Amino acid sequence: MRPIDLLNGRLKLRHLVLVVAIADEGSVLRAAEHLRLAQPAVTRSLREVEHVLGVELFTRGPRGMTPTLFGEAFIEHARAVLAELRRAGERISGLADGAVGTVTIGTLLAGSNVLLPRAIATLKKARPGVTVIVQEATFDAQVPRLLEGEIDLILGRLNPIGDLRGLRQVTLYAEPVRLVARRDHPARSRPDLTLRDLLDYPWVLPLEQTALRQELEQIFRSEGLALPSNLVECTSILTVRTLVHDADMIAALPELVARTDSELEPLPIPLEPVRRQVGVTLPDRRPLTPSARLMLDHLRAQAAELTAQSA
Numbered sequence: 001m002r003p004i005d006l007l008n009g010r011l012k013l014r015h016l017v018l019v020v021a022i023a024d025e026g027s028v029l030r031a032a033e034h035l036r037l038a039q040p041a042v043t044r045s046l047r048e049v050e051h052v053l054g055v056e057l058f059t060r061g062p063r064g065m066t067p068t069l070f071g072e073a074f075i076e077h078a079r080a081v082l083a084e085l086r087r088a089g090e091r092i093s094g095l096a097d098g099a100v101g102t103v104t105i106g107t108l109l110a111g112s113n114v115l116l117p118r119a120i121a122t123l124k125k126a127r128p129g130v131t132v133i134v135q136e137a138t139f140d141a142q143v144p145r146l147l148e149g150e151i152d153l154i155l156g157r158l159n160p161i162g163d164l165r166g167l168r169q170v171t172l173y174a175e176p177v178r179l180v181a182r183r184d185h186p187a188r189s190r191p192d193l194t195l196r197d198l199l200d201y202p203w204v205l206p207l208e209q210t211a212l213r214q215e216l217e218q219i220f221r222s223e224g225l226a227l228p229s230n231l232v233e234c235t236s237i238l239t240v241r242t243l244v245h246d247a248d249m250i251a252a253l254p255e256l257v258a259r260t261d262s263e264l265e266p267l268p269i270p271l272e273p274v275r276r277q278v279g280v281t282l283p284d285r286r287p288l289t290p291s292a293r294l295m296l297d298h299l300r301a302q303a304a305e306l307t308a309q310s311a
Contacts, residue, residue, distance in 0.1 A: 006052075013085075015049040016078040018042060019057060023075045026064040076148070083149030090289050100129040101291030106142035107134055108156020108210075113237055114256045115172070115278070115306060116155055119298040126298075130291050138235060139281075140209045143167070146283060152292035154281040155299065157254075159211045161281070170296075171279040172303035176255045177212065178266040182245055187267065195223050195269055203228040204243050204251045206235050216252055219271060254278075256306070278303070 021031040022042075032042040050057055057071035067075055090101045107116060112134075120132050135142075135151065139159040145151050147166055161167045179198070181187060190197055205227070206213040220227055232249070234240055237257065243249045245263050252271065258264045280296060282288065288296065 010052045011049065015045060015052070016082055018045050019049060019071075019075060020078050020082060022046065022058060022065050023067055023071070028065060079150065080148050087149060087286075087289055090291065101289060102131040102133060103153075103289070103291040103295045104133040104135065104151040105295065106146065106151045106154040107136050108139060108142075108154065108235070112136070112156065113254075114260060115299065115302055118302040118305075119295065122302065123294055123298045127291075127294060130294065132295070136236065138207055138209055139211070143281075146281065149283075149286065152288065153296065156278065157211060158277045158279045158281070166284050167281055168284045169279055169281050170300075171277050172299060173278055173307045175278050177252050177271050178255050178258055179250060179269050179271060180244060180253050180258045180264045180266050181248075181250050182263055183265050185248060185250075185267075187248075187250070193268060195220070196225060198250055198267070198269070199225065199228050201228075202230040202232070202247065202249045204232045204234055204240050204249050206252070207233050210235065212252065216271075 018031065018035070021034050022028060025031040025034050028042050028046070029039055032039040035042065046057070053070070053074065055070040056068055057074060058065040058067055060066075093100055105116070116134070120134075123130060123132065139154065139156070142151065142154045143164060146154055158169050158171065161169065181201075185201075187193060187198060187201060205216065208214075217227060232243060234243070240251050240253065241257070241261060241264070244251050250267070253264075255266070258266055280299065282296075
C-alpha cells in the first residue's frame, strides 16, 4: 500500500472516528453505543477501513478488541488528525466571536491549587462561554498528549525537557517547596529536628518519574540517608493533603499549598537545592487556539499577582 492511497477519497473521516472509538471503548458493541450507531454498521465500517489499509487493525479476544501493531500505529495518527480538526473548528469559532471554545490543561502538583483556580475564575468571568477542562497526571504522561494535540498546555513545576523536541516552556513564578505536616504532628516536639529524625514517620512522596521526586532523592543522598521505607507515592494534591491531615505523614508540597491550608504547617527543615520554577509547557510548532491563548494570558496575570503578594 502506498501512502497516497489514503488520499484517494476511500478513507473517510468517519473511519477515523470509528477506529478511535473502538480503541477507547474496547469493543464494537460499546463503540456502537458511544457513537449511537447500530453494531452491524460499526462492524461494516471497520471492515471498510481495514480493506482500505490492507491490514487488520484489531483482534477479538475474551477481553474485547485489542489493537494490532498496525492498529496502534493507525490509531495514533487518527487521534492526531481528529485533534487537529477539533482545533481547526475551535480556531474558526474563536476567530468569529472570541466568546466560545475549549481549553484543556494538564496539571502537575505545583500551581494547581492556587494559580490555576484563580486564572480559571478570571477567565470564566471574562469569557463564560469558554469551557475549561483540567486533567491531572505526571509530566511524562502529559507530554505525549500535548504533542498529539489532546491537551493545550501543561501547568506545574517546569521539568527539564532534555531531548524532547517540539516543546517550549514559559516561566510564570518561583515557588519554594517545603516539608509539611499537620500542626500537631509529634515531630514538632523533638528538639533540633533533622531530616534523619523524620524517617521515623510515614511519608507521602511524588512518583519516581517526577522532577520533584528526583530532587528529594538527591537531598536524602547528600545527607547520607536512604528514602523513607514507610511511604506512599502520589501526585494527587487532594489525596496528599488528606493523608497529611489525617495521619502522621510528611510531604513535600509547594509553599502556596501549605500557606492556604490552616491545618498544615512547614517543618523547620530547608529544601534549598530544590528547583522551584512554576510555568507552562507548550507545543513549539503548533499555534495556540484562541481559548488557550486566553488561558495563558490569565495564568500570567494571576502569577504576577501571586509574585507581588509574596514580595
